[in-house]
Amino acid sequence: MQALSAKYTESExxxxxxxxxxxxxxxxxxxxxPRP
Incomplete structure (x- = not known):
């Protein structure tokens, strides 16, 4: 669960x-x- 913690820390x-x-x-x- 450390990989998830590292990802969350960067996003947070x-x-x-x-x-x-x-x-x-x-x-x-x-x-x-919407662009025409």
């Missing part, structure tokens, strides 16, 4: 409490604003 270093919302925030605007 940048997004401590926004790991999933950050991903959806990028997909939401792309789907809401």
């Amino acid at each position: 270093s940048r997004v401590p409490s926004l790991p999933l919302p950050e991903r959806q925030g990028r997909i939401r605007p792309t789907r809401s604003r």
Whole structure:
């Protein structure tokens, strides 16, 4: 379970409490604003 801890530590270093919302925030605007 150390490999997972290392991955989480790197992700938490940048997004401590926004790991999933950050991903959806990028997909939401792309789907809401489709380029013609």
